[in-house]
Amino acid sequence: MITYPILHKQDQISVTAVSSGVPPELHFLLKEAKEKLERDGYQVDIDDTAWTHKELQAAPASERAKALHVHLDKQPGVVIPPWGGHRLISMLEHIDFARIPHTWLLGYSDTSVLLLAVTLRTGIATAHGTNFVDLRGSTTDSTTAMWERVLMTPNGKTVSQRSSEHFQPEWQFDNPTPHIFHLTEPTEWKSIGGSSVQGRLLGGCIDVIHHLVGTPYGDVAAFQRDKLGGKSILWYFENCDMNTSDVWRSLQQMKLAGWFDHISGIMFGRSSANQAVEDLTIELVYEELASELQVPVLYDIDCGHMPPQVTLINGAFADVTVENGKGIIVQEFRE
Template sequence: MMQPVQPKALQPGDTIAIISPAGATPCPPTNQPDAFAQGAALLEAAGFVVKLMPHAKNKHLYLAGTDAERLADLHAAFEDPTVQGILCARGGYGCMRLLDSLDFEKIGQNPKVLIGFSDITSLLLSIYERTGLVGFYGPMLTSNLAHGEPYSQAELFRLVQGQAPIPFNIPNRDAYHCFQPGIAEGRLTGGNLSLLAALCGTPFQPKTAGHILFIEDWHEKYYTLDRQFQQLKMAGLFDQIQGLLLADFSEIETEPEQELPAFLNALTSFLKVPVGFGFSVGHGEQTATLPIGCQARFDATQGILTLLESPVSFPKELLSV
């Protein structure tokens, strides 16, 4: 595992590039506002300059353009010296198709704030493990940033601008359930369950040992959750983790015989580390932002996740003020 690299904190006036490395954003119905315009207006109101990358609005089948187009936008955003942050438009599917072609050396030489979740899991984890770059598992432009709660927006901006006092308790609005009490410390890693399972057995399978693992998902059924948890277990993703935080599992098709908390508790009962369920990170209407690669403490008894270091760095001139 590489030494974590903190990207520079975003400042008012900085430019945020918008990329679509996965699925295409659906065209709005007639007389409905464009999600790109809504998201851009929100970023501009927060003091940022928005740069829409050339292929961000493309569509090719179920993807936001061809692999070459999506990859070109990602690389160009990292290389562009006028860009300080990179925000993904949405998830869907497509990031896994880019992993073999990613220029990790180029990305590592230009560390920047990179934000996304869901399908972006594979990008964030692969870049973190090969360059050390801390990534931000948070709301995206045309999904829950443009249409989400002010809570989601505020928590994202707080972290990427380095405005969170350290140590910092990530705020949680979900009902919390402690499965295994205790306190864990380690660097955060994880993301969407479907993507974590899909990466198993590939060269990009996440290295979770020594980390606090967080997992979220949505629109699943009990048997698909079970299958994917078994895959993670057999692939060794639960081996030597410090703790497990099950975040937002929204719109799950439940079974009448068992409530979701009891079901997830049973799925993770083999673990002997701190485990808890219920944290507002993921596909829900309101989502906090988790920095992958950041040192944290998880109090599973109380349901408190605390950042022990800043996920971003500051220029020397700002530190001396």
């Protein structure tokens, strides 16, 4: 059974760095996001980890886990790390999963290691979507803004999201816009082997979550059996900086570990990585995967490091359709 937290306006938003903190020269990003969300009616609590960064982490693993538990014990509406990073996986062994309350965890990139582990271990839904620093600015684009509506969806209800009109090809921190992103390129969702797919969502940043294979935090078979009653999984992945050979090897590792047993399909976010190794293009990787697994593969969806992105709920039932380059994702918060 999957259980879903629920967010309310005026809830507290807790910000703790589960991976990388924010260096001093970028502290203004935290301050601007805090001011924006407080104007929107939330209470924002940012702890010390968010303001520190050394050796690719905000603090040692045990300290990051302790800080996370301090926030979770207060049961805020949502915990949102400032952003991702590199070294989150080291804190998993310091987390008491039995103590995790029904509180939303939201983020992407390295944060998705925590999100996936929590859902697999506890059955509590987690949210793959925006990071805290991307919620600053005087306005929010319509795709990113859906994070609130999704997290406010009651148990048993549905929420629908549509693909964006345009996406951001590169980051420009020194050239801010009212809605943060530079959405200049037309969005086009694509599909192989079918344009419609349904299943229970699981996923994250492929660079980091494939490292959960074979660990106590990546037991997909037990989750599917005990929490989903054997229902099909619809995987989604986004790629930060892996080339096509790296992506292919990671997918093969997941397949051999049984992560792709009884799946209904796979979705991939667009990526500025995906660099071809010789003549192995990312499209060929997707085509081989669709043929090998005999499931639809949808790609270039709004997910990951080329914003904006939809908010995908680990554990929720999703019905996804791609037609004429546009996509619709309907998520139902089924137990």
